[in-house]
């Protein structure tokens with residue numbers, strides 16, 4: 060049997076004309092519950108619509124609240140669920156009604172005020188919790204959490220053991236007072252998605268749902284815990300895109316809104332026609348509203364309409380829908396929290412001697428006896444899966460109930476009606492509610508499991524019963540963990556649950572939300588620990604996440620994630636300071652730290668070519684002439700992790716260089732022999748894809764690649780093998796470069812000073828470095844000092860803009876090559892850069908450096924900055940002397956025209972014989988040579 064009171068209550072509200080609208084009389088309220096609307100097809104006729112209440116434009120928020128909403132809110136204190144939702148086309152006043160303005164608050168603030176008022180004056184200790192979320196483009200977002208700019212962070216909708224819908228992972232705030240709520244609510248409203256459309260300046264682009272849960276223990280009577288819920292919903296308005304003139308973004312939102320509202324129409328239709336399938340699942344909004352539409356919640360729909368002829372057709376559609384919705388019948392029940400319900404001990408007692416209870420049960424609630432007549436929605440209910448009738452209020456007091464604490468109680472303020480006889484076991488009413496807390500969930504699972512057992516066997520074994528009792532005991536002592544609960548599931552349920560988690564995990568993984576995917580995979584594994592593949596996948600995912608984190612931290616430290624090294628003969632020796640380079644040696648000389656500063660032995664990627672293998676990239680190129688080096692290299696190529704230890708890292712594909720990518724995509728290190736052109740193009744692609752500057756300069760006039768001089772602002776490095784040295788020597792001999800400068804610049808791999816320099820150069824800059832005051836100060840006194848000087852792909856525009864910004868002090872500059880070198884050298888005590896503790900000025904530093912390098916007895920051994928400059932300059936000179944435009948253009952910042960000019964000058968004036976000529980030839984005014992180098996490198 061249904062009662063009219065259980066139908067959805069439909070209230071209509073017509074908003075006033077806005078200033079921009081022309082008033083007319085096409086929509087008017089006749090009496091309190093009749094709306095007269097001009098027929099859009101035949102304006103000479105009117106159509107009348109009947110609702111529970113109708114409110115015209117002049118009726119204020121307070122009136123509507125008092126008359127229709129207040130009584131519904133009061134039912135929450137009877138353990139009921141109530142839902143109020145506003146429906147209507149865009150701009151019809153839904154948000155105004157539900158949210159209101161500061162001057163004239165809407166339903167939400169008023170309801171909360173009422174709840175706290177009630178709490179204050181009632182004898183029970185009410186626990187009030189609130190959650191607030193929106194459904195935006197079919198994704199649920201927690202409004203109490205700041206919006207993720209990436210648009211990720213959607214929450215899944217789930218069904219609990221008792222088939223109750225809930226949003227997983229939604230935050231629930233415990234609220235102490237109205238002021239507390241207001242603070243949170245105002246902030247949360249700011250998180251909701253709104254946008255301006257042609258029909259509404261502040262159009263809501265999502266459905267927003269505020270849920271208030273009021274829970275209390277009836278410690279004056281039955282000792283049971285009850286829970287009432289109030290859902291206040293502001294639906295997004297349906298939109299006619301021709302009228303809103305929505306752009307692409309708004310269109311996407313609008314189509315999601317319209318679609319969910321269309322499903323809402325279908326749900327109402329199906330409920331009214333008694334269809335076997337109600338399409339709740341076809342949209343998130345209807346799924347969430349399931350309880351309010353034909354469920355066990357009390358529902359009220361406020362239909363908002365815009366006045367005026369312009370909206371007549373929309374108004375008609377809305378009102379037709381609302382009329383249909385009036386027929387939807389809900390079956391409200393009071394929700395008792397399972398904890399205090401029919402315990403296993405009770406059940407055991409029944410099974411042992413008191414006879415088995417029947418399936419029907421009554422859980423009823425009466426309104427408050429404290430005078431709130433409106434709240435007296437006492438509904439006693441006999442509930443079976445096939446019996447959905449609702450009996451008269453208070454019809455079934457527990458006459459013969461023998462369970463402890465379950466007899467019908469009447470106390471001063473509230474009366475609860477318990478299961479009516481010893482022949483009855485509790486209904487599943489109390490289970491049909493999402494239980495956000497684990498303890499609640501655990502209780503539900505226990506109870507659900509018990510029902511299942513009941514169905515399977517008439518007499519459950521004592522052993523099982525005792526187990527359940529044990530679990531209940533653990534439960535009440537809060538000793539139960541989730542694995543014990545999982546243990547209670549049947550294998551089929553476990554599998555099903557596991558699949559559910561897996562599905563979500565895969566979706567998240569596809570979306571790139573790896574961390575949440577991992578959590579979901581782990582959940583899935585809990586239910587299906589036998590899935591070895593899943594375990595392996597989780598391990599892989601964990602690695603992937605670790606690498607991603609590392610990568611992003613590298614990025615945030617400004618460290619280049621790509622390094623290129625042309626491996627020369629005895630390269631390992633050259634870099635590591637000896638033979639094939641043992642691990643110990645590497646560790647000792649710090650080189651390991653440079654190329655493998657990741658503690659993860661898998662560092663360098665899993666080599667599966669899936670693009671996740673980001674890490675320092677070493678292109679192994681060139682000829683290995685010494686057997687030792689060749690062997691070391693082969694070892695490195697064969698085993699990525701061993702390679703990493705040996706200073707030759709595993710590789711990863713370089714996206715836009717196809718040949719390189721395919722060579723490197725396969726697991727393990729690949730030996731890549733590259734010609735100059737392909738190397739350059741690979742590097743070029745790296746610099747664009749990683750958005751890092753990177754460059755490489757051919758180190759000699761000879762055919763073979765011998766010097767790789769790569770640098771970035773934060774991690775410059777130089778690698779030169781012996782043939783580089785001999786090339787330099789040859790050039791000195793042939794007087795192509797001044798011997799005086801270069802002789803002392805020999806990069807002797809066995810020289811400790813050179814090794815120290817390399818180490819210093821190769822160590823990445825740490826965040827502490829960046830915070831270091833001196834470091835920053837020193838940075839700032841460089842004119843041309845930053846990585847941007849190295850960015851060449853934009854033809855220098857970005858470089859100039861950034862450099863300009865930096866000079867003006869707007870962009871915190873990063874340390875230039877020179878600064879870094881000096882800092883490193885200083886840190887390593889290779890050169891003393893302080894004067895009685897006071898940092899030296901730039902001039903002092905430079906003179907000090909050159910003085911020391913000249914006067915020190917170990918000057919031959921030490922590599923001063925000037926010497927270092929010279930090496931680089933020598934390379935620049937070689938490039939210019941080559942007379943090839945392309946090579947000259949490789950000097951950063953030199954465009955084609957300029958390169959041609961330089962080429963002409965080389966042709967007419969001959970090769971450059973002295974570094975100082977660089978200044979004149981390149982016309983770098985007011986720059987020290989090193990600055991030229993900076994642009995060059």
Ligand SMILES: Nc1ncnc2c1ncn2[C@@H]1O[C@H](COP(=O)(O)OP(=O)(O)OP(=O)(O)O)[C@@H](O)[C@H]1O
Pocket residue numbers: 073074075077116147148149150151152153154155156259261262263264294295296297363
């Ligand atoms: N009863 C009312 N009294 C005064 N102004 C109102 C009333 N109802 C609506 N308005 C005004 O009408 C405009 C549109 O209202 P509102 O934003 O609430 O519409 P909506 O139905 O929520 O639209 P959307 O679905 O696009 O979010 C607002 O400027 C609002 O202030």
